[in-house]
Amino acid sequence: MEILVCARRVPDTSENEISLNAAGNDIERDELVYSVNEADNYAVEEALQIRDRVGGNVTVATIGGEDDEEILRRELAMGANQAVLISDDAFSGSDGKGVATILKDFVRKGRYDLILTGVQADDGAAQVGGMLAAMLDYPFASLVNSIALEDGKLKVSREIEGGNREINEIDLPCVLSIQTGINEPRYVGMRGIRQVASAPIPTLGASDLGVDQGAVGEAAARVKRVDYFVPALSKGAEMLDGSREENADKVLELVAAKGGLK
Amino acid sequence: MVVAAVRRLVFKPARYAVPAKYGKSHTPDAVFLLGLIAILMVADxxxxxxxxxxxxxxxxxxETLAVFSLPWMLKAAIGAMPLATLWALNVGAYLVHELTFYFLLCYRPFGIQFHVETSLFSVYFAKLERGTLKPVRWGVPDESLDQVKSFGVKTFEDFTWKHMLDFYSCADCGRCADNCPANAVGRPLSPRFITIKARDYAFQHYPVLGKAHNHKPLIGNIYSEDEIWSCTTCGACEEECPLLVEYIDKIVDLRRGMIDDGNVPQSLQKPLKALESRGNPYGKMEKKRGDWAKAIPPGSQPTNAVKLLDGKSGADTLYFVDSITSYDDRMQAIGRATARILECLGKNFGILGATEKDSGHEVRRFGEEMLFMALRDHNTEVIKAAGVQRIVTADPHAYNALKHDYKDVPPVEHIVQVVAREVRDGNVRFNPVEDKDRVYAYHDPCYLGRHNQVYDDPRDVLDSIPGLTRVEMQRSRDRSFCCGGGGLMLFYEPKEDQRMGMLRVRMAAEAGANVIVTACPFCMVNIEDAIKVAGMEGKMSVMDLTELVDRHLVREGTEKTEKLEAATCGG
Known part of the structure; x- marks a missing residue:
C-alpha cells in the first residue's frame, strides 16, 4: 500500500512559553523550539504499522521552508521510506484551502492508496484533511482512532463525543485524519536522525506540481487572521480546603454532579 | 551438608522460591546435588x-582417623565385621565414589552448582569501578560509534562474554532480589531472574544435542519492557551479590537496545525530546536556568548575586546546579542554600546559568547514549571555557556523571564533602540545633553512598551540629533503600503496588525519626511525595542537608572581609 502522510512542524507547546509579539498579531517566535505536530506523528506511526503489516511505502510530505526539513528527517529516522519538502515562495500566507490545493496537486503527481493527516495542527484549524479529500473527490473520515484493512477496504473507528466509538467502512483511496492515542509512536533518538542525515529529501515547487498560483498564497487566502491574544485568566476555580478525606469526597461529588461518573 | 539440607527442606527461606512466571523451582535440583555430595562423603x-x-x-x-569424623564413627560401627565383608565394603565404596564423582563432574554444568567453577573466573574479571557504566561497545571509541550497526543488547548473543559468564556464575541465593527496591514495591523486576531467565534461555537455545536456535529478541520473549524500565540503577543488588554479578550494565545495555529500536514508553519520550531541544527534561527555557539564584525569598539570608562564569569572572569553583535544582520551585531552595554555604565558606564560585545543560546522568542510564554524549560534550566545553579548578554540586547524580561519565573536566566534589572537610579543619561552626525535640535520620542517596562511598561525611556534618539527635535507619549506608529513583525515573510510570518512598518513610518512622535528611534533590521529591501519600504530614518531614547546614552555620556579621574569605566562616 502506498501511504502519504501530510505532516507539519509546529512550536512545541510543552517546551515553549508562548507569548505575544510586540505587534500583537502573532506569537513571539524567537527562542521557540519546534517539533513535528503531535497528531501528525501518530499518523506517521500508523502508516508505518500498516506498511509493516501489508507492505508498500510510506511518504511523508510537508509544506514549508528549509527549517521544516528537520521534521522530515525525524520521520525518515522513524522509518518512512521517503520524504518530500513542498516549498515555494508563492505558497507563503496560504489559508487552509490554499494548503489543501497545494497538497491536492502533490497527491495527483503520485499514486497513493491512503492519505493520512493529523487530526489538527497544534496551531491549526483541522480543515486541511477534509478539504483535501473533497478536492480529490476521495472519501474522508476524521478523528480516526483505529484502522483495520479488510478486503481492499478499511474499517476505521472514530471517536465520538463522550468517549463512544463508531466503526465506519471506507473505500480506498481515502483521506483519514488521525487522532492522537491511536498507537504509541516509536522513539526517535539522536542516533536515528544521524543515520538519515544524508538521505536525500527532494524539494518540489509550484511549477513542479503544476499548482495554479492564483489559488494559493496570501493573495488567494480568503481567511485572514486579524487578531491573536491570550485570554485573561477567568475566575471560577474552587479551592477545596478540607481534610484529605473531605476533599476526596467533595471532588467525587463535583465530578458526579457534572455527569463525569456513571 | 546437613545444615544445607535442613535449610532447603525445613526452613525454606522465602527468597529461594521461584514464582511460577519465572520457571520451575530449583529445590529438586538442589536436593539432588546435595544427595550426590552426601553419597561422595559417605562413600569416601x-x-x-x-x-x-x-x-x-x-x-x-x-591410618589415623580424626576423632568424631564420619570415617571414625563408621570404623566403630564396622569394627567387628569379617575381613571379606570389609574388602567388599572397601571396593564397593571405591566404585560408588568413582562413579558418583565422574557423574557429578559431567552433571555440574547443568545444575545450580556450576557457579562454584565459573565464579572463579567471573569474580576475577569483575568490573570494580563503582558508579561507572560500560561503553556501548568495548574497544570502540565514541567517535566511531556511528559505525556500530546496532546499539545495546537486543538478543542473548548481544551480551558480552563476561555478562554471559555472570549468568552461569549466579549462585541463585536471591540476596539481590531481597535488597532490590523495585522488587520490594512489586514492580515486575527481580535482578535474580534477569540472570536465571537468561541462563535458562541459554540452555534452551543452545542444547547439548540438536541445533542452536538463537537470535530471538529478548524483550517480549524472556524480559518485558516494564521489567527493564523498572530499575532505578540504585546498585543495591550489585552491592549485595557475593559473586559480584553485574546488573546495572546489563539493564542499561538492554535499554540501549530498546532505545535503538524506538521502543520507549510515551512518558519518557517527551522529557527525552525536551533534553534534546532545551537541555532539560521539563522543556523549560534555557535563559531561565539561572533564575533561581536571583529569587531570594523574603526572610532568608541575603545572598550576594551568584556570579555567571564566562571565563573572565576570576572564580575558581563552578557550582554545577543541574536541571531539577535549576527549575523545580522546591529544589531551588537547595540551590540557594548551596550558594549561601559556598559564599559563607569564602569560595570564589559561580554558575554556568543558561549555558549549563542537564548532566545527562539518567539520559545515559536510560540508554540514550548519543543524547548523553551531546549533553556531555556541550557541558565539557562550557566548563572548560569557564576556567575553573574545581566543581562542586549538590546533586549526587550530577556528581556521579561529572566524576565518572565525563572526561577532562576539573575534579568534582559533592557539597557535603566540602562542608565536612571545613568542619574537620575547624573552619566551620554550627549554632545549636533549632529544634531540639526532633529526631533526625540521614537517608543515603544511592549515587552519593553506594556508588561513591560517601557515607561518613554527611553523618559527620550532622553530628557536628550541637544538640542534634540522630538515629540510623536499619537500612543505611551500603544497604540504603532507594527513594524511587532520580532524573528520568520521575517521569516513568511504573506498575507497582506502592512507592519506594513510602517504604523508606516507614523505615524512618520505625527508627524513631521525624526528620529525614538527605543530600539529593531527587530523594527530596520522592520522600516529600511519599510523606503526603502516607498521610504523615506533620509527623514526618524531609529536608536537604544543605538546608540544615545553611540554617545552622555560624556567620560573622554581614560584612565579609578578604581575610575571612581565606580563613574561616565565623570560626
Whole structure:
C-alpha cells in the first residue's frame, strides 16, 4: 500500500512559553523550539504499522521552508521510506484551502492508496484533511482512532463525543485524519536522525506540481487572521480546603454532579 | 551438608522460591546435588573406615582417623565385621565414589552448582569501578560509534562474554532480589531472574544435542519492557551479590537496545525530546536556568548575586546546579542554600546559568547514549571555557556523571564533602540545633553512598551540629533503600503496588525519626511525595542537608572581609 502522510512542524507547546509579539498579531517566535505536530506523528506511526503489516511505502510530505526539513528527517529516522519538502515562495500566507490545493496537486503527481493527516495542527484549524479529500473527490473520515484493512477496504473507528466509538467502512483511496492515542509512536533518538542525515529529501515547487498560483498564497487566502491574544485568566476555580478525606469526597461529588461518573 | 539440607527442606527461606512466571523451582535440583555430595562423603568415609578396620584386623599400620569424623564413627560401627565383608565394603565404596564423582563432574554444568567453577573466573574479571557504566561497545571509541550497526543488547548473543559468564556464575541465593527496591514495591523486576531467565534461555537455545536456535529478541520473549524500565540503577543488588554479578550494565545495555529500536514508553519520550531541544527534561527555557539564584525569598539570608562564569569572572569553583535544582520551585531552595554555604565558606564560585545543560546522568542510564554524549560534550566545553579548578554540586547524580561519565573536566566534589572537610579543619561552626525535640535520620542517596562511598561525611556534618539527635535507619549506608529513583525515573510510570518512598518513610518512622535528611534533590521529591501519600504530614518531614547546614552555620556579621574569605566562616 502506498501511504502519504501530510505532516507539519509546529512550536512545541510543552517546551515553549508562548507569548505575544510586540505587534500583537502573532506569537513571539524567537527562542521557540519546534517539533513535528503531535497528531501528525501518530499518523506517521500508523502508516508505518500498516506498511509493516501489508507492505508498500510510506511518504511523508510537508509544506514549508528549509527549517521544516528537520521534521522530515525525524520521520525518515522513524522509518518512512521517503520524504518530500513542498516549498515555494508563492505558497507563503496560504489559508487552509490554499494548503489543501497545494497538497491536492502533490497527491495527483503520485499514486497513493491512503492519505493520512493529523487530526489538527497544534496551531491549526483541522480543515486541511477534509478539504483535501473533497478536492480529490476521495472519501474522508476524521478523528480516526483505529484502522483495520479488510478486503481492499478499511474499517476505521472514530471517536465520538463522550468517549463512544463508531466503526465506519471506507473505500480506498481515502483521506483519514488521525487522532492522537491511536498507537504509541516509536522513539526517535539522536542516533536515528544521524543515520538519515544524508538521505536525500527532494524539494518540489509550484511549477513542479503544476499548482495554479492564483489559488494559493496570501493573495488567494480568503481567511485572514486579524487578531491573536491570550485570554485573561477567568475566575471560577474552587479551592477545596478540607481534610484529605473531605476533599476526596467533595471532588467525587463535583465530578458526579457534572455527569463525569456513571 | 546437613545444615544445607535442613535449610532447603525445613526452613525454606522465602527468597529461594521461584514464582511460577519465572520457571520451575530449583529445590529438586538442589536436593539432588546435595544427595550426590552426601553419597561422595559417605562413600569416601566408608572407604577410609573399611581400610583402617582391615589394617587393624590384619595387625598392619593403621591410618589415623580424626576423632568424631564420619570415617571414625563408621570404623566403630564396622569394627567387628569379617575381613571379606570389609574388602567388599572397601571396593564397593571405591566404585560408588568413582562413579558418583565422574557423574557429578559431567552433571555440574547443568545444575545450580556450576557457579562454584565459573565464579572463579567471573569474580576475577569483575568490573570494580563503582558508579561507572560500560561503553556501548568495548574497544570502540565514541567517535566511531556511528559505525556500530546496532546499539545495546537486543538478543542473548548481544551480551558480552563476561555478562554471559555472570549468568552461569549466579549462585541463585536471591540476596539481590531481597535488597532490590523495585522488587520490594512489586514492580515486575527481580535482578535474580534477569540472570536465571537468561541462563535458562541459554540452555534452551543452545542444547547439548540438536541445533542452536538463537537470535530471538529478548524483550517480549524472556524480559518485558516494564521489567527493564523498572530499575532505578540504585546498585543495591550489585552491592549485595557475593559473586559480584553485574546488573546495572546489563539493564542499561538492554535499554540501549530498546532505545535503538524506538521502543520507549510515551512518558519518557517527551522529557527525552525536551533534553534534546532545551537541555532539560521539563522543556523549560534555557535563559531561565539561572533564575533561581536571583529569587531570594523574603526572610532568608541575603545572598550576594551568584556570579555567571564566562571565563573572565576570576572564580575558581563552578557550582554545577543541574536541571531539577535549576527549575523545580522546591529544589531551588537547595540551590540557594548551596550558594549561601559556598559564599559563607569564602569560595570564589559561580554558575554556568543558561549555558549549563542537564548532566545527562539518567539520559545515559536510560540508554540514550548519543543524547548523553551531546549533553556531555556541550557541558565539557562550557566548563572548560569557564576556567575553573574545581566543581562542586549538590546533586549526587550530577556528581556521579561529572566524576565518572565525563572526561577532562576539573575534579568534582559533592557539597557535603566540602562542608565536612571545613568542619574537620575547624573552619566551620554550627549554632545549636533549632529544634531540639526532633529526631533526625540521614537517608543515603544511592549515587552519593553506594556508588561513591560517601557515607561518613554527611553523618559527620550532622553530628557536628550541637544538640542534634540522630538515629540510623536499619537500612543505611551500603544497604540504603532507594527513594524511587532520580532524573528520568520521575517521569516513568511504573506498575507497582506502592512507592519506594513510602517504604523508606516507614523505615524512618520505625527508627524513631521525624526528620529525614538527605543530600539529593531527587530523594527530596520522592520522600516529600511519599510523606503526603502516607498521610504523615506533620509527623514526618524531609529536608536537604544543605538546608540544615545553611540554617545552622555560624556567620560573622554581614560584612565579609578578604581575610575571612581565606580563613574561616565565623570560626
Amino acid at each position: 568415609s566408608m572407604f577410609s573406615a573399611s581400610n583402617a578396620t582391615r589394617h587393624l584386623q590384619q595387625n598392619q599400620p593403621v
